[in-house]
Amino acid sequence: MMITLTVNGERVTRHVEPRRHLIDFLRLDLGLTGSHAGCEHGVCGACTVRVDGEIVRGCLVLAASLDGAEVTTIEGLTDSGEVADLQEAFVARNAAQCGFCTPGMVMAAADILAHHADADRAAIREHLSGNYCRCTGYQAIVEAVETTLAARREAVR
Amino acid sequence: MKWPALGYLRASSLDELWRALGEGAQILAGGQTLLATLAFRLSEPGTLVDITRIPELRGISVAGGVLRVGALTRHAELGRDALVARHAPLLTQAVPHIAHPAIRNRGTIGGSLAYADPAAELPACAVALDATLVLARAGGERRVKATEFFTGLLTTALEPGEIIAAVEFPLAGPSQRTVILEVARRSGDYAMTGLAAVLDLGADGRIASPRLTFFGVGEGPVLAARANAALEGRALDATAIAAAQAALDADLDPPADLHGPPAMKRHLCRVLLGRALQSFTPATEQAA
Ligand SMILES: Cc1cc2nc3c(=O)[nH]c(=O)nc-3n(C[C@H](O)[C@H](O)[C@H](O)COP(=O)(O)OP(=O)(O)OC[C@H]3O[C@@H](n4cnc5c(N)ncnc54)[C@H](O)[C@@H]3O)c2cc1C
Numbered sequence: 001m002m003i004t005l006t007v008n009g010e011r012v013t014r015h016v017e018p019r020r021h022l023i024d025f026l027r028l029d030l031g032l033t034g035s036h037a038g039c040e041h042g043v044c045g046a047c048t049v050r051v052d053g054e055i056v057r058g059c060l061v062l063a064a065s066l067d068g069a070e071v072t073t074i075e076g077l078t079d080s081g082e083v084a085d086l087q088e089a090f091v092a093r094n095a096a097q098c099g100f101c102t103p104g105m106v107m108a109a110a111d112i113l114a115h116h117a118d119a120d121r122a123a124i125r126e127h128l129s130g131n132y133c134r135c136t137g138y139q140a141i142v143e144a145v146e147t148t149l150a151a152r153r154e155a156v157r
Numbered sequence: 158m159k160w161p162a163l164g165y166l167r168a169s170s171l172d173e174l175w176r177a178l179g180e181g182a183q184i185l186a187g188g189q190t191l192l193a194t195l196a197f198r199l200s201e202p203g204t205l206v207d208i209t210r211i212p213e214l215r216g217i218s219v220a221g222g223v224l225r226v227g228a229l230t231r232h233a234e235l236g237r238d239a240l241v242a243r244h245a246p247l248l249t250q251a252v253p254h255i256a257h258p259a260i261r262n263r264g265t266i267g268g269s270l271a272y273a274d275p276a277a278e279l280p281a282c283a284v285a286l287d288a289t290l291v292l293a294r295a296g297g298e299r300r301v302k303a304t305e306f307f308t309g310l311l312t313t314a315l316e317p318g319e320i321i322a323a324v325e326f327p328l329a330g331p332s333q334r335t336v337i338l339e340v341a342r343r344s345g346d347y348a349m350t351g352l353a354a355v356l357d358l359g360a361d362g363r364i365a366s367p368r369l370t371f372f373g374v375g376e377g378p379v380l381a382a383r384a385n386a387a388l389e390g391r392a393l394d395a396t397a398i399a400a401a402q403a404a405l406d407a408d409l410d411p412p413a414d415l416h417g418p419p420a421m422k423r424h425l426c427r428v429l430l431g432r433a434l435q436s437f438t439p440a441t442e443q444a445a
């Protein structure tokens with residue numbers, strides 16, 4: 001079937017098979033390989049992307065159901081500069097090692113920055129609880145988010 | 158594993174849905190359970206019929222003395238809705254326990270109740286709050302009490318061709334006390350054991366209509382009849398809590414599962430019961 005949607009601000013029209021999930025659609029049909037497919041059954045969070053402004057599991061969304069939707073991936077988020085400071089903090093804290101979880105982690109962390117400016121460590125951990133990282137032990141990631149939140153609060157003072 | 162070949166169509170009204178629901182068709186709501194199980198090839202539906210754009214299944218309202226929650230209400234919407242917080246605060250308390258933010262943005266109350274996972278929060282809340290499910294089919298509607306809706310492991314009173322249209326919750330009165338507690342390995346995982354507790358606490362400190370409902374310990378939500386009877390009409394104090402804990406054992410018949418043996422689950426239930434009731438006692442007595 002044919003779908004037309006907006007991906008990172010660009011309109012795309014494509015033929016998709018119903019069995020295609022959003023991550024395969026992004027990676028295989030559009031060549032956007034920043035979103036990762038890990039477990040493909042909703043557990044790991046590596047596939048986290050935005051649909052209509054809210055984070056979702058890309059592996060648990062049918063591409064066919066997204067006619068008219070607006071999708072933002074890590075590529076679009078990066079290009080917009082929305083989380084440039086968070087990405088710098090990830091590098092500074094060594095919050096990415098192998099990098100497999102990182103795009104999903106940044107998408108989930110961006111949701112905290114956008115909607116929960118007052119989140120403390122416990123709230124950050126809770127919000128990221130659906131994103132697995134097998135390398136960092138999470139401390140560096142939580143710290144990167146925490147320092148970014150603190151710096152943004154400082155900046156608006 | 159990749160999903161099996163399947164068909165997809167979207168119904169934009171109930172009439173369209175009734176025409177689409179035939180042999181091999183399966184309803185797709187948030188997809189947060191159904192699509193996950195497709196990857197395991199646990200289910201191989203012929204056609205997925207997407208119901209998420211059917212307006213009749215949306216919305217949260219208060220009318221006729223009940224809070225009506227449309228089947229398509231997503232967990233995230235349920236968690237931030239002001240009418241829900243006011244009239245069925247147990248549901249607001251339950252949402253943070255359900256999976257993770259990205260899953261809560263898609264999963265629906267209708268899907269959760271229809272799937273009837275024994276460790277899920279919303280089926281237990283529906284039983285604890287004595288909710289009524291509105292079931293719709295081509296040419297009609299019927300109402301089924303939550304206590305009768307869950308009939309066994311992952312099975313419900315839904316007939317073929319029937320869907321959950323909405324859930325109706327009685328409005329919480331001023332003396333209602335609610336809490337949901339659970340033990341899970343990772344925040345957001347399905348509970349090893351959980352308790353949705355609802356009761357009325359009168360000005361005289363006496364308990365009325367307790368509905369302690371456990372999850373993750375049976376084939377569906379378990380309304381603890383004996384523990385509830387042990388609490389009815391009593392003052393909420395340490396003796397009452399001990400009596401309910403003693404009675405609770407006969408209410409439970411937990412299966413051994415990946416998490417541990419029945420004895421562990423019984424123990425966790427007693428602990429959760431104690432904590433839940435303790436949370437309803439005035440702060441001064443808690444300190445004592
Ligand atoms: C990693 C992970 C962790 C999770 N953790 C939890 C948790 O801790 N607690 C919890 O409760 N849930 C958890 N879930 C499940 C989540 O809450 C689902 O959203 C919910 O169980 C199903 O809702 P859905 O709208 O996604 O339904 P779908 O997946 O679309 O459908 C589920 C089933 O219900 C049927 N169905 C859907 N809507 C209706 C309807 N209106 N009428 C009749 N049948 C219908 C479908 O045909 C299907 O059989 C988790 C899921 C994942 C992937």
Ligand code: FES
Binds near residue numbers: 036041042044
């Ligand atoms: S790939 Fe989607 S949650 Fe793991």
Ligand code: FES
Binds near residue numbers: 098101102132133136
């Ligand atoms: S950096 Fe390797 S999984 Fe997170």
